[in-house]
Amino acid sequence: MTPHPDPRAGAAVKAADRAHVFHSWSAQGLIDPLAVAGAEGSYFWDYDGNRYLDFTSGLVYTNIGYQHPKVVAAIQEQAGKLTTFAPAFAVEARSEAARLIAERTPGDLDKIFFTNGGAEAVENAIRMARLHTGRPKVLSTYRSYHGGTATAVNLTGDPRRWASDNGTSGVVHFWGPFLYRSPFYSETEQQECERALQHLEDTIAFEGPATIAAIILETIPGTAGIMTPPPGYLAGVREICDRYGIVFVLDEVMAGFGRTGAWFAADHFGVVPDLLTFAKGVNSGYVPLGGVAISGAVAATFENRPYPGGLTYSGHPLACAAAVATINVMAQEKVVEHAAHIGETVLGPGLRELAERHPSVGEVRGTGVFWALDLVKDRETREPLVPYNASGAANAPMAAFAAACKKNGLWPFVNMNRTHAVPPCNVTEAEAKEGLAALDVALSLADEHTV
Known part of the structure; x- marks a missing residue:
């Protein structure tokens, strides 16, 4: 044009x-x-x-x-059929979006909780982790961004947190790997991986493993500098989480849905988290949508116990129709x-x-x-x-x-x-x-x- x-x-x-x-x-x-x-x-x-x-x-x-004409047409078609409906009901666009997302998430992340964006996805993922474990603390890295809402901004590891950091949200920051500006004085990727994992182990030991609900990482940190983790690091974090009963959360709000040349950045590392947050690329932002992909173990916690969280527009039909069209376009093209x-x-x-x-x-x-x-x-x-x-x-x-x-x-x-x-x-x-x-x-x- x-x-x-x-x-x-x-x-x-x-x-x-x-x-x-x-x-x-x-x-x-x-x-x-x-x-x-x-x-x-x-x-x-x-x-x-x-x-x-x-x-x-x-x-x-x-x-x-x-x-993109196919996604625009899908939004228009959905608007003509059903513009909105409450989240407690089964709606075709919502069900199909969840199915398509679950098909592409790694491992058994087969349940999808829809939000309006990435920060709300992070908020709910952390709530799920705390309820699942019964523990209060969450570890996240410096050089990270997880959103602007109350919990998400406290998890964030860049200056956007400072004005809203209340120091009481149960968040502990640690250093993730970044060889170019290594906080561990590493000279090789292997050293950076080993020293970063040891630093995480030390942090957990001094904070008390039984107090930690989750570790949340951007699979590949985005706004903070696109720092691809060294080989073995994410697998090492997965092993640490398993050993201490900590929920492993990967934030793929920015890195997900094709951005890294894979459906999810986790695919590059062969690692399956317990919870995975997404937004942005799921429908190219055409209508606000985000969510949490949930493992079987975490989902089972809420099988007979109500999950105390929700949003009026969770799984909004227009947003989900845009997601269905976007995922199909990405596959077809x-x-x-x-x-x-x-x-x-x-x-x-x-x-x-x-x-x-x-x-x-x-x-x-x-x-x-x-x-x-x-x-x-x-x-x-x-x-x-x-x-x-x-x-x-x-x-x-x-x-x-x-x-x-x-x-x-x-x-x-x-x-x-x-x-x-x-x-x-x-x-x-x-x-x-x-x-x-x-x-x-x-x-x-x-x-x-x-x-």
Whole structure:
């Protein structure tokens, strides 16, 4: 679709937004949101006719791109048949969505509890774990993000937690593996794996194994930097959980549904958690939907005991119809396989080639359509291009990098000292190369801040 400029309409949209919309994670008087006129596939455009290749997939959720006609048609068809119905009833779209999801989750995660999004999925997974074990504490890593609701934000291991951290939610943070910035002074992946597992064992020992209900991990941490765990780490966590009777929760809200080149990131590691949270890619965010996939053992806890939780819109028919259509489209169009192919043949090689030429790129990490560039001032010391949680003038190098991307028609995902390459799973080779070319230009600005 070709954008048609209409600046007057854009100005009206912008004025209404600034007058009435309260934006998340923002100082309201310091933001300048772009007025978006439309989107299709891997692109969106503004009212001035500027078109952007979306290397953010929204918030890493439009796994099949914008406005996929089959999913739009499915939502329209469901709206004409049954727009909404209470969650206590059996509804075709809800039942079919649960069946399709359960077919693809690893192991025996065959029961699906639907939520409206990822944070609610995490909230309910932790509630299930605590009730299942009768224990209060939950362990989660630094360098993680699990959502903005009360429990989820306390589980989160990045600065978004700080303002809401009440210190009484039973959460204990520990260090997960990350060789490039290892807290364990490791020199190899094997060392990082062994030392990270020992650190977790020590944390459990000092917290008291009988007090810990769950360990929750992003299978591959997303917003925090796309740090693929070293071989053996997730299997090691699984063994530790089994040994101490701890529920193992994998958060696949961002990594799931094709993003890593597999239906779920857990598939890469051969690990089956007790609970798995999902959202985002399950229906490309077309209608809000999330959920918890539940193992047989945890589900059995609530066979004759009511589960004390629920949501008015759990398994909303429009959202579930969108999920059914999305999963079917992904299967029919081999979107998961395509994501793996693009990662192996275009994005991975292309990003590594950029790293060879740009001194500001310290490390390239990722798989599928889930990649990060760690930007640095100094490759030798690995000093980040901007300080941790930088803002204002201290963040100027990253702000200049982002502005250069946008000037060249690329909408970038920027967080702290990183830029992530996370386009839709069905991004074409030509589109991926277009994004790499825009990154190439913008990285030249980042290079100016290296030593």
